[in-house]
Amino acid sequence: MWRFIITLAVFLGPPVLASAKPPELTIKDLAGRTHTPWSDEKIKAVVIAFVSTDCPIANFYQPSLRRLSKEFAEKGVAFYQIHPNPDVAPEDAKQHFRDFEITVPVAIDREQRLTKKVKATTTPEVFVLTPDGKTVYRGRIDDTYTTFGKRRSAPTRHDLKEALEAVLAGKKVEVPVTKSVGCRIFIEDK
């Protein structure tokens, strides 16, 4: 199963302008599997989750991501996990995929193109994209973590879930931006 996954390349189309035509989003893995979610008309939203093999907070959220991706898969939401660290070894990403029982495609952002484009800063950090090319939500998955080392016993805000429910109901996302607690993404200047 992990064979599909992926290591690792993310291709993006040209800059997205406000237009009716969905932006191009191609996520390709080394096994040759190409994901072009917007070519499927049933897809109503895409969730890009920036993750890491060794950020404890990002890893803590893997079970939540798995549950959410399962819950929303049949409602037309495609989840992807992206490693923004271009130096992650494919073997490590595969091991991480197995250890955390990840069920969605994972890619390594070798050029940090996607990372830079959406201006991701943290792992974990999620972006909800819609077919009109907009980012309708960015930030945390929920508010379990309140700061470094401090966790609630249960979240009081389910930000990603609420954003997806709003999108699917054709409503405006009430809180479109939140701050995610986690590990800083290092951006390579090239």
Added chain:
Amino acid sequence: MIRIPVLLSLFTISSMAETTFNDNIAPLIHENCTGCHRPGQSGPFPLITYQDVRKRSGTIEEVLLDRYMPPWKPVNENIHFANDRRLSDEEIELFSAWVEAGTPEGDPEKKPVLPDFPSTWYLGKPDLVLTMKGSFEVPAEGRDIYRSFLFPLQLPEDKWVKAVELRPKAKSSVHHALFFIDSSGEARKDDGKDGQAGFRGMSFLRGQFTAGGDPVAGAFGGASGLGGHVPGATPAKLPGDLAMFLPKGSDIVMQTHFHPSGKKETEQAELALYFTDKAPDKNLVPIQLPPVFGRTARIDIPAGEKNYLVEDRMTLPVPVEAVLVGGHAHYICRTMTMTATLPDGKVMTLLDIQDWDLDWQDRYQFEKPISLPAGTVLKSKITYDNSAGNTENPFSPPRRIKWGQESTDEMGSITLTVIPKNKEDAPALTNAQRSHLVQSVARRVMPEKEKMEVQSYDSNGDGLVQENEVPARFRRQILGRYDKNGDKALDQEEQAELQKGLNALRSLLTR
């Protein structure tokens, strides 16, 4: 790079000289971070090489500024700890300056020597390695888990322990562990009762508390303690000839706190023991206030209470040297302070934690032993926030929280570990603690004032105290002990005995 004339101020030098990894940052990281952030240790990623640190420079800067790392809780102003891991403001500024400068590596000729850590046990070859009985599966997610596990031991002779070192298997999930000596055999009975390795809670300590066991003997860091495994604390042998007593026939119990980490893990830890042949000249004596992890303090915190206070005090009967201090509580504890009021009125703050976090329950070793003369009053103060505003509150909405062994219950105590200055004073110190404990317990079970007179029990005035005239709370205890003829009533003679008992209790409490 231009060399700045030495005459210029330090400030100018530090602001002009380029901060590089090889020159400035490697020593800082290797000294303060790498102990845990290296393969096999508790840190989630290594911080050794230039790339390790450069890639995580943003995260490191944030956790340094937040003072989440390196983990260190006490904020005492005037007392210094030997194992203090705090960085100075200047060190943090240095790191920020390096990030600001674009994380330069520096002169490739000056590559830092990578620190060399022992690859196996930190303390070298152990005298004995124990393996936890059974294995325990830690789920990928869910609430924190507190569970106790058994290391069967039952040595045929008494031993003196210089150090213990834990090697957990569930490295990502094990948050910390505390070790206890069980000489009651209770832990063996509890182990595996619910179908999984280990058992919940610390009920084996109850056996020692109520069955005449001595909760102050042979302990280190708590009642019958044997130290702990805390993230960020490197294992160390006790200084000098100090050692912990491990009585023959006892087992070791490890109470482990797991943070589910996102992936399933299996725990089957190994524990290394380091012995010494010689009994120490003087013993470490832990003074726990309030005793038994706060059990005697009747902790009972109403839902919504923002500032619940638990206090205890004890007067030292003999001069001692304090060597280390640490506290124990659960989620909703907020602050912990222990002060010593010396006979001359001087007050010293021995421990001051203003942002309690059960994740970091370290023991803090004084840089130099602190002399406390006889007559010094030790006071501990522990506060709790059981309001909805406390994000650490395990209940939403808040609930009444009482003392208990589950992590969602509360505990609270501060332990000051001391050495009596004069060897012959050790029994006096132990006696003072025992009587403090007895008083605390007596206060806890103390009948209301009017119930201290037996006559007031005889509500029907027939001269006998019938079963139903004894306050329900103490009925079993009182009748069990004083109704010698078993007629479910106390005659005059039995009443006189009871009155003697009540008088003794009263004198204990007013002493």
